[in-house]
Amino acid sequence: MNDAQPVIDVAGLTKSFGGKRVVDDVSLRVGKGQIYGFLGPNGSGKTTTLRMLCGLLTPDAGSGTCLGFDIRRQAAAIKRRTGYMTQKFSLYEDLTIRENLDFVGRVYGLRDLRRRVDGALERLGLAGRQKQLAGQLSGGWKQRLALAACILHEPELLLLDEPTAGVDPKARRDFWDQIHALAGAGLTVLVSTHYMDEAERCHEILYIAYGRLIAKGTIRDVIATHDLATWSVEGPDLHLLSRELQTLPGVDTVAAFGAVLHVCGRDEALLEKSIAPYRARSDLHWERSSPSLEDIFIQLMAGLDSHSAAPDRRAPRGSAAP
Incomplete structure (x- = not known):
């Protein structure tokens, strides 16, 4: 595959389960050696999209290529060149680390x-533990073993489905250091995550809700595109203040971040007019701030929840339509 050619170039991907459309007209282009973060609530279509891209699921509609191969007609070729790490640890707990990798290698021939x-x-820093049983490993070390198994056949594309769920912060950081090292060596990575700090470590992000791709690009681009006016406020009884602020014209979202509220709105003038009496209070400290990625996504979801005509399109976690 030519380095200038996109690793993934798909348009109009659509997939339904039991009459419910869980991926709705998704199009995207992915460049080589980049890390793309898939974000979105549970049941938003992230996992289904990943599975269509790597040939594990055939889309109901849409077309395109992955690694230069047609996603419909050449799925087997895509799977041979892709590493896919699922949410659940799926290796053998009664085998050692090395035995698990030997087994995976034999399966691949x-x-x-x-x-x-x-x-x-x-x-992956596993050499010193290679004789340890997989079932005796902590979550972070199991994660490393699963990643080692994914890259054993030297894939060109790595798909990671919520790989750090339930893992401690240090293990998460170590894992992401490994991901960046792999991307630096030319591997393309798509990773679904719920963690905003992980999203910020991706080169680009894609936000999916109700099966639709509603935001994509670099974090800076996504924040700039949505032009969300944001104020931070500190003071007493923030839970009561939050309730009051949410009723004001021009206030789209109010979210607590520790001892601070982020007050956001798309109409800057109306927002400032509404909060002016509260800014005059001596017991409250207000500051104009830049919206965070989480502010943007909270605002996006609030807008979708209020305008969506099909809330039943959200599949529960663990269903056949993740």
């Missing part, structure tokens, strides 16, 4: 298996 396993162990 890999040549020079010893060299590949040794390389994966070293790259």
Whole structure:
């Protein structure tokens, strides 16, 4: 595949389960060696989209290529060149780390298996634990083992489905350091996550809700595009203040961040007029601030919840239509 050619170039991807459309006309282009973060609430269509991209699911509508192969007609070729890490640890807990990697390598029919396993162990910092049973590992070390298994066949594309759910902050940071190292070596990564700090470590983000792609680009671009006026306020009884502010004209969202409220609105003039009496109170400290990525997504979801005509399109977590 030519380096200038997009790793993924798809248009109009659509998928339904049981009469419910869980992916609705999604189009995207993904460049080589980049990390793309898939964000969105549970049941938004993230996992289904990932599975269509790597050939595990055939779309009901839409077309395009992944790694230069047609996603409909050449799914087998895509799967051979893709590493896919699921939410749930799926290796054998009664085998050692090395035995698990040996098994995965034999399933792929890999040549020079010893060299590949040794390389994966070293790259993920697992060499010193290679004789330890997988079932004895903590969540963070299981995560490393799962990632090692995903890259054993030297894929060109890595799909990670909420890989750090339930993992402690240090393990999450270590994991992301590994992801950036892999991307630096030319591997393209798509990762679904609920963590805003992880989204901020991606080169670009894609936000999906109700099966639709509603925001994409760099974090700076996404924040700038939505032009959300934001104020921060500190003071007593913020829970009561939040209720009052939410009723004011021009206030689209009020969200608590620790001991601070973020008050946001798309109409800057109306927002400032509404909060003016509160800014005059001596017990409250107000500051104009820049919206965070989380502010943008809270505002996006608030708008969708109020305008969506099909709330039943949201599939519950763990259903057949993730």
